[in-house]
Amino acid sequence: MQSRALVCDGAAGTQIQAAELTAEDFDGLDGCNEYLNLSRPDVIADLHRRYLEAGADVIQTNTFGAIRYVLDEYDVGDKLEEISAAAARIAREQADRFSTPERPRFVLGGIGPGTRLVTLGNVSFDDVVESYRAAFIELIRGGADGLLIETLQDLLHAKACLIAVAEAMEEEGRALPVFVQVTMEQTGTMLMGSEIQAVINAVSAFPYVVSLGLNCATGPEEMVPHVRALSKHWPGLISVQPNAGLPVMEKGEAAYKLTPDELATFHHRFVSEFGVSLVGGCCGTTPKHIEAVAEAVAGLTPAKRDAIEPLVGLSSLYQFQPYDQSPSFLIVGERTNANGSKMFRELLAKEDWQALTEMAREQEREGAHVLDVCAAYVGRDEVKDMDRLLFEFARQVTVPIMIDSTEVNVIEASLKRLPGKPVINSINFEDGDTRTEKVLTLCRKYGAGVVGLTIDEEGMAKTKERKVAIADRILEWTRRFGIPDEDVFIDALTFTLGSGDAEFRTA
Incomplete structure (x- = not known):
């Protein structure tokens, strides 16, 4: 051909x-x-x-x-x-x-x-x-x-x-x-x-x-x-x-x-x-x-396409979102997160799906390129909540989704709701390689990017040397599973000086 x-x-x-x-x-x-x-x-x-x-x-x-x-x-x-x-x-x-x-x-x-x-x-x-x-x-x-x-x-x-x-x-x-x-x-x-x-x-x-x-x-x-x-x-x-x-x-x-x-x-x-x-x-x-x-x-050779411009980024049901947002940067909206937004938690408790969707659309209007979605809330069924949330978001939000969960079953249920190419937040080595292997298997199967945190069995890396070492370990695993480097985000878990904790001054 x-x-x-x-x-x-x-x-x-x-x-x-x-x-x-x-x-x-x-x-x-x-x-x-x-x-x-x-x-x-x-x-x-x-x-x-x-x-x-x-x-x-x-x-x-x-x-x-x-x-x-x-x-x-x-x-x-x-x-x-x-x-x-x-x-x-x-x-x-x-x-x-x-x-x-x-x-x-x-x-x-x-x-x-x-x-x-x-x-x-x-x-x-x-x-x-x-x-x-x-x-x-x-x-x-x-x-x-x-x-x-x-x-x-x-x-x-x-x-x-x-x-x-x-x-x-x-x-x-x-x-x-x-x-x-x-x-x-x-x-x-x-x-x-x-x-x-x-x-x-x-x-x-x-x-x-x-x-x-x-x-x-x-x-x-x-x-x-x-x-x-x-x-x-x-x-x-x-x-x-x-x-x-x-x-x-x-x-x-x-x-x-x-x-x-x-x-x-x-x-x-x-x-x-x-x-x-x-x-x-x-x-x-x-x-x-x-x-x-x-x-x-008959006998026609397809024209050569030497200057392919790959579309590097994520996608929703509706549109492609490039990682490179020059001269700006990729903005991830985090208000649709039960761990970070009191309003989101309250609306989730009421199961007000339309209001939750409006929160997502508001972030989109304010310039978010990707929405981080987390429904982990004590006493609720996270799989059920993410399934319903993403059923609404997939159809009513035009930007791609970052699936934010520590549970493998939640991640897979979410991937079955999202058209396009999402990104998973996240993997680390806190409990060894087992969970990372499971999540990367899902990334390969469903077509998703991934965020890797610089955490291993000894805890969060606090020096640049350990951060780099863990980042290399993350890339070793993602490459093993065929995840392109451009679809891997390394979160070095840096802390601002304003955090006030002397332990993290060099982290």
């Missing part, structure tokens, strides 16, 4: 609709396209065949809605594994039929966003992980060459899907290329309001993602600024699969008017100007569109 742009297939739903299938073809489950893997495998095989004949290098499994809670809407959630296995088998057989030593054909095991969003509370984080993991395991076993999460509308949902992918690959003992495609609406953001820079920053925290790209919602013209941003800031491969333009209503149905040649012209530009490596189509595209695209990019 670095030496030659690959061509992916186009719309599946459009082709299935064109097949004019009856309710009997779906075994009475009209609209459940994934069930056709079982009831009409010949139809799905023919769909793959037509795209391969058109020149596609890559085909996607018919598993867009292979999600247990989606299939439950048709009362076939218990068939998730069977449906996914069949989809992988059908695609693999067709790809192998068209493969040659000179031109192999590939299968992407792809799953869409489902019908519910984690950030809105329509489905739990754990339910998403369970369902996607089960499907991806079958796609891996069935011979997929790579795994795709597509048409993503919610960054928190994306995070759950990525964890599911990692767990599936670990369970099967196979590391496959992982592709992520988000959907940017005509508003210029994802459905939940995420800017493309927030997407790039958040996904960058998962090193097994080899490709980030766009699909659905709009045509290629509307995707240009987002493709440009990916080309500038995303260090990995880029994929683009637009709709055949914006739909227009004709006789009560959506019609897509972008011609094959028009799509091909845009993809030639995406490859030659922005370095896109995987091109294809989404809603409204047909084998004719893919044939034109394949001809347009």
Whole structure:
């Protein structure tokens, strides 16, 4: 994909609709396209065949809605594994039929966003992980060459899907290329309001993602600024699969008017100007569109992107927040902390979630770049409180969150509520390495930065030599877990002279 742009297939739903299938073809489950893997495998095989004949290098499994809670809407959630296995088998057989030593054909095991969003509370984080993991395991076993999460509308949902992918690959003992495609609406953001820079920053925290790209919602013209941003800031491969333009209503149905040649012209530009490596189509595209695209990019080498500008910082659901705030500095708001704010504690005791959220928004208005959130309050359930607080904050606060807790279970519950890339406060060696190892495992799994305190088994470091020694030990551990140095903050626990304690004058 670095030496030659690959061509992916186009719309599946459009082709299935064109097949004019009856309710009997779906075994009475009209609209459940994934069930056709079982009831009409010949139809799905023919769909793959037509795209391969058109020149596609890559085909996607018919598993867009292979999600247990989606299939439950048709009362076939218990068939998730069977449906996914069949989809992988059908695609693999067709790809192998068209493969040659000179031109192999590939299968992407792809799953869409489902019908519910984690950030809105329509489905739990754990339910998403369970369902996607089960499907991806079958796609891996069935011979997929790579795994795709597509048409993503919610960054928190994306995070759950990525964890599911990692767990599936670990369970099967196979590391496959992982592709992520988000959907940017005509508003210029994802459905939940995420800017493309927030997407790039958040996904960058998962090193097994080899490709980030766009699909659905709009045509290629509307995707240009987002493709440009990916080309500038995303260090990995880029994929683009637009709709055949914006739909227009004709006789009560959506019609897509972008011609094959028009799509091909845009993809030639995406490859030659922005370095896109995987091109294809989404809603409204047909084998004719893919044939034109394949001809347009044949032998085309993706443009080199030598001046990548990584987005170093954190992100919320909505926006990217750089660590470097020159000529100022990164400001962390600390009023949303039960240990430091009497008002926060009182509102927490009343469970006045709206007032607590307003406290967070007030800090944001006053210029805080990150909000430190701590709900540790004697006599209360910290996991429950953080879960509810961050459910509100994630949707109503635009700056990233610093999770402030000493409890590993609280930290993990918090990470399951936060879209984007947060930071954890904190790790130290007061009780040895055990807790640090657990927290860094969570940082790697969920994609988070971390604060390290210069404290070890002997207590808080009071000399510069011990502070540096403990800081080196912290970095040794974070590097072991693959946490980039730029995502590690060392808190040297310095005391002002105004503290009045002679013991800490040199600390």
